[in-house]
Amino acid sequence: MRRPPGDRSYSRACVQLLPGLLLSICCACSSVPDSRYSVGQVSAADVKSVAHQPLRDLDLERQEIPIVLLDAAHAPYAPPSAYECGAIASEILALDTVLGPDIDTTDWDAGKDTAASVLVDSARDAATSWIPLRGLVRRVTGAEHHSRQVAAATLAGSVRRGYLKGVGYQMRCVPPAPSAKAPS
Numbered sequence: 001m002r003r004p005p006g007d008r009s010y011s012r013a014c015v016q017l018l019p020g021l022l023l024s025i026c027c028a029c030s031s032v033p034d035s036r037y038s039v040g041q042v043s044a045a046d047v048k049s050v051a052h053q054p055l056r057d058l059d060l061e062r063q064e065i066p067i068v069l070l071d072a073a074h075a076p077y078a079p080p081s082a083y084e085c086g087a088i089a090s091e092i093l094a095l096d097t098v099l100g101p102d103i104d105t106t107d108w109d110a111g112k113d114t115a116a117s118v119l120v121d122s123a124r125d126a127a128t129s130w131i132p133l134r135g136l137v138r139r140v141t142g143a144e145h146h147s148r149q150v151a152a153a154t155l156a157g158s159v160r161r162g163y164l165k166g167v168g169y170q171m172r173c174v175p176p177a178p179s180a181k182a183p184s
Contacts, residue, residue: 046120053127057134059141066098069153072160080164085173088164092176095161099154102161104179 055061072095080088096102131137138144168177 042116042120046116050120050123050127053124054131056147057128057131057138057141057143059138059143059146062146063150065150065153068094068098069157073153073156076156076159077163080167083167083171085168085171085177088168088171088173089177092161092164092168095157095164096176099157099161102158102165102179104165105176 052061056063080091082088128134135144138147165177165179169179171177
């Protein structure tokens, strides 16, 4: 059956159903037992991130920048609040809470994508593909500028954490104040 030239209801329905289909596949793949290939798991945060990405692209929802990252962005190399191992460790743990585990505490398998991460990325792409001229829309709405601010604050937080671990190493503190893999 042919559709009239201006009828976009079919394509609109496909675009609306595609993210849900991809998320269903992600959830199904994350429940498959591990085999010789890494499947991975889809977290609730991943699903929420995919669902909210179009809102962030249109600048209808903004990711809050935590205070600890704003402080780090303001002065990443400022001296610690106190030159005590406990004070340095507490600053590092506050950054770990926001940034996630540091590279020295995580077992990294560089370049290895799990099936779940590939599907989450695909779902995110599908969820935003319906926005025409997405890059231009992000710039006009201010979403791109805010995204850059979040990235800069995250980088500053990582730099601050590394700096504090270096100070902790010089003071001969125990982890997490210095790096867990610091030379003895």
